Amino acid sequence: MRAHEAGALHGDLGNRGPAWLRTPEDVNALVPQLWPRTVTRDESGSLRVGGVDVADLAADYGTPAYFLDEEDLRARCRDFASAFAEADVYYAGKSFLCKAVVRVVDEEGLFLDVCSGGELAVALAAGFPPERIGFHGNNKSVSELRRALDAGVGRIIVDSFHEIARLTELSRELSKRPGVLVRVTVGVEAHTHEFIATAHEDQKFGFSLAGGAAFAACAQILDEGVLDLRGLHSHIGSQIFDTSGFEVAARRILELQAQIRDARGVELPELDLGGGFGIAYTTQDDPSTPGDLAKRINKIVESECELAALRVPHLSIEPGRAIVGPSVFTLYEVGTVKDVDGIRTYVSVDGGMSDNIRTALYDASYSATLANRRSDAEPMLARVVGKHCESGDIVVKDEFLPSDVQPGDLVAVPGTGAYCRSMASNYNHVPRPPVVAVRDGAARVIVRRETEDDLLALDVG
Ligand SMILES: Cc1ncc(COP(=O)(O)O)c(C=O)c1O
Numbered sequence: 001m002r003a004h005e006a007g008a009l010h011g012d013l014g015n016r017g018p019a020w021l022r023t024p025e026d027v028n029a030l031v032p033q034l035w036p037r038t039v040t041r042d043e044s045g046s047l048r049v050g051g052v053d054v055a056d057l058a059a060d061y062g063t064p065a066y067f068l069d070e071e072d073l074r075a076r077c078r079d080f081a082s083a084f085a086e087a088d089v090y091y092a093g094k095s096f097l098c099k100a101v102v103r104v105v106d107e108e109g110l111f112l113d114v115c116s117g118g119e120l121a122v123a124l125a126a127g128f129p130p131e132r133i134g135f136h137g138n139n140k141s142v143s144e145l146r147r148a149l150d151a152g153v154g155r156i157i158v159d160s161f162h163e164i165a166r167l168t169e170l171s172r173e174l175s176k177r178p179g180v181l182v183r184v185t186v187g188v189e190a191h192t193h194e195f196i197a198t199a200h201e202d203q204k205f206g207f208s209l210a211g212g213a214a215f216a217a218c219a220q221i222l223d224e225g226v227l228d229l230r231g232l233h234s235h236i237g238s239q240i241f242d243t244s245g246f247e248v249a250a251r252r253i254l255e256l257q258a259q260i261r262d263a264r265g266v267e268l269p270e271l272d273l274g275g276g277f278g279i280a281y282t283t284q285d286d287p288s289t290p291g292d293l294a295k296r297i298n299k300i301v302e303s304e305c306e307l308a309a310l311r312v313p314h315l316s317i318e319p320g321r322a323i324v325g326p327s328v329f330t331l332y333e334v335g336t337v338k339d340v341d342g343i344r345t346y347v348s349v350d351g352g353m354s355d356n357i358r359t360a361l362y363d364a365s366y367s368a369t370l371a372n373r374r375s376d377a378e379p380m381l382a383r384v385v386g387k388h389c390e391s392g393d394i395v396v397k398d399e400f401l402p403s404d405v406q407p408g409d410l411v412a413v414p415g416t417g418a419y420c421r422s423m424a425s426n427y428n429h430v431p432r433p434p435v436v437a438v439r440d441g442a443a444r445v446i447v448r449r450e451t452e453d454d455l456l457a458l459d460v461g
Pocket residue numbers: 092095113136198235237238239274275276277318319320321322418
């Protein structure tokens with residue numbers, strides 16, 4: 001566990017932050033690992049992204065809005081593709097998906113992981129090659145499976161005996177032989193928030209390794225001979241920094257691979273180790289580079305294969321957050337500043353839990369900076385909150401902002417590319433913000449802002 005996950009505050013109600021939070025020497029400084037690579041603070045003090053001033057972006061597109069640094073996103077896709085050159089890198093679309101991002105992922109040569117009919121629809125609408133799509137989900141419907149078969153998706157990751165039966169029947173009916181991976185629950189307690197850990201035994205995803213269901217699922221698929229069993233799949237959770245979880249997962253899943261070989265005489269040719277690589281949300285996070293991850297993961301797989309006398313399977317991984325998370329920041333306008341005597345200062349912005357649920361849902365930590373100007377005022381410990389009718393509507397729990405922050409200022413929150421727009425809601429009938437891509441001095445809307453008409457369009461009667 002990293003220091004800030006302990007969530008411990010110094011004292012009871014003292015106006016001091018959690019133990020990990022340091023008073024910055026310069027409250028205007030940008031901490032490089034938190035920001036997309038083209039973000040700078042110019043001489044006037046304003047942030048720029050892709051060569052464009054955020055004050056101009058706010059004027060043109062309004063706030064709140066998500067701004068995506070396209071150069072940064074492309075560079076992250078390329079970093080993963082080149083670090084894992086021998087593997088297939090699936091971008092996990094659940095982290096953020098729209099047609100423009102699908103096209104970037106395609107142009108940069110990645111594969112794509114989707115986990116619902118809706119995500120599949122976006123991928124196909126953007127013209128993504130279906131053979132490079134992996135289809136996930138613990139409860140895919142018959143119509144979703146039929147659509148995947150009709151489209152010819154490359155891999156279906158099967159997650160239950162009911163799904164195997166459904167997919168087998170559909171494949172017979174449609175005379176298809178889809179490539180499938182069996183999702184295995186390897187029994188690893190990943191070091192992350194319990195809601196986003198996915199490989200401990202007591203949960204809904206996958207076939208249990210320890211209980212024998214994973215072996216039985218593979219045996220059934222091999223016996224029936226309708227589905228093309230390509231390999232095993234493991235995903236241990238999300239926002240993971242400690243690679244020992246991947247090590248244990250690889251070891252256990254390769255033991256199963258050896259067991260299948262010994263019992264059935266089949267060496268499955270592929271292995272997918274999922275996603276989950278952590279990113280920096282605060283000054284204290286220091287994530288691994290794709291190069292480091294690739295070295296460690298390849299080494300683990302090679303040594304485990306050697307031990308079990310297995311051929312090294314063709315690897316794939318499924319990063320979502322580590323690709324899109326750091327490429328985006330959310331820009332808000334400050335509406336009110338309230339000093340709650342002796343406790344803390346609340347800075348209310350024009351969005352909140354509807355555009356970023358992660359703080360409320362996972363007790364996630366974020367960072368923030370004053371974006372439209374430089375300030376010489378003393379740093380002040382602030383809590384950035386939204387405009388929703390919940391006291392838990394917190395965007396950034398603890399951050400130092402200049403003490404002269406005032407209504408009309410812009411505040412930027414980095415690291416919001418993953419699981420923010422994709423998990424956004426219309427709570428309190430707040431229209432969801434747009435996503436604007438910025439590159440080489442030009443901005444373009446890739447997901448438009450919702451309007452009140454959009455909200456009313458669903459209201460019948
Ligand atoms: C099966 C699977 N693959 C990939 C991912 C992507 O995870 P992350 O965005 O943490 O890389 C997830 C989400 O946790 C997932 O459930």
